[in-house]
Amino acid sequence: MPVWICRKISSMTMPQWSSAWSAKVAIKYLKCLIWLGACIPVSRLIYLGVTDGLGANPVEFIERSTGTWALVFLLLSLSITPLRHLTQQAWLIAVRRLLGLWMFAYACLHVTTYLWLDYQFDWADIVKDIVKHPYVLVGATALLLTLPLAATSNQRAIKALKQRWKSLHKLVYVIGVLVLLHFWWLVKKDVTEPVIYSLVFALLIALRWLPFSNNRKS
């Protein structure tokens, strides 16, 4: 639907209850779609794990896959704000939390794989690995920073923290940068993938500086 129609519908011509109703339906469907989409990568990993399809280095396969999907969900959650302003669909904000929580879920799977399948909870080796290798250190820092965000991803926290909630959740930009560094430093020589993800991240940040986003309300 062209932007000007949506704007018109939501601003004046349509009765209030109708636009609220259609947004509610849209939110419901979009949330279902996100749930379905988000379950595919982890289901695939389980299927491949059971059928011996994870290749010669299964732990590395799971680490790469869960890490990549955490990054994808991070970028998806960052795309909501520019998308809202580009399409004038204010209701899109309602799915941002879900995307952010899926990022957290995949980040947790990623770290669990590292701690359990890769290092068998050998804490001495894990601490050494984190301290000695910059890419592991930035990855671990990024994960720690997601904890307060995940913990405050509910209505009660939003109400309790008020303005501070928004400042706290600005941490997502720091997390994004750390995660991209984690990716850059981990690849040996071929930086194609980190370059692509960094460009997408840069684009999503740049879109926030465009003039149309000045009139944002939240």
Added chain:
Amino acid sequence: MLLDNNRRNPSGILPSEITPQAVFEQRRTVLKAAGVAAASLLLPTQAHAAQTLDFHKTAYGKEEKLTSVEDVTSYNNYYEFGTGKEDPAREAVLFKPTPWTIRIEGAVKQAKTISIEQLMKLAPLEERIYRMRCVEGWSMVIPWVGLPLKALIDWAQPTGNAKYIEFISYNDPRHMPGARIPVLDWPYNEGLRMDEAMQPLTILAVGLYGKVLPNQNGAPVRLVVPWKYGFKGAKAISMIRFVEQMPNTSWMKASAREYGFYANVNPQVDHPRWTQSSEKRIGAGLFAGRIKTRLFNGYDEVGQLYAGMDLQKNF
């Protein structure tokens, strides 16, 4: 003339163009062979199953549990065919490792060329079961078939100026998709000190699992130095140069801070990226965890080569 010809031979086909019956009947065989060839393109590991080598077993690594042939031939670092681990098995299918010659030059009595067939006759082929430790923190146990590098060095007759030996890999961007991208300084080159090259453990491998070396593992001939990280093992060697100065290898040029000339497996010398104190054994399973990495990958006999040397500095 033309008319006349057509009357006697209404089809207009010259007798010389008629396919002899025997050849005509061969077409099924030809088609079948083409079918097999086409199928073998899809199944590279099975195509290679045809060529068995003549070799004798040795005591090296006979107590080790072998990494499966599937894993050894599907999880490879061979950047000329792509940077993904699965790329070489897929991209090297059309690579032709025969005919093959190795050019030998530099500090030798006389520069010369040796064919792969001649090379395989320099010494009896033997099986060596070696652990292979990759700098990325994983390892395999591979039954190589090959001959000591020393056999080739003796044949090459290096002069007294030969202090190092340099291996230059084949580089053909037309048939090696990865070589079109400047991820490394092509052609790939590696090197050894002469005493390392003469060490009995150092071999030129021409096969694995009793058969001709698959393309993705470095066919037709590659270097195997089991006490060093895997990247020292130059693949598809097309030139060997005896030199006086320490060669500047492809990985040293890529990042001298991360990859040294010696690249001896050493759990005490950490890599800026990967932990070197432990390793993952390929094929051990999802829940196997890591095993401790040993100095010189457990090949203690090479220790004397580095007596008095600071291994932290000369990594």
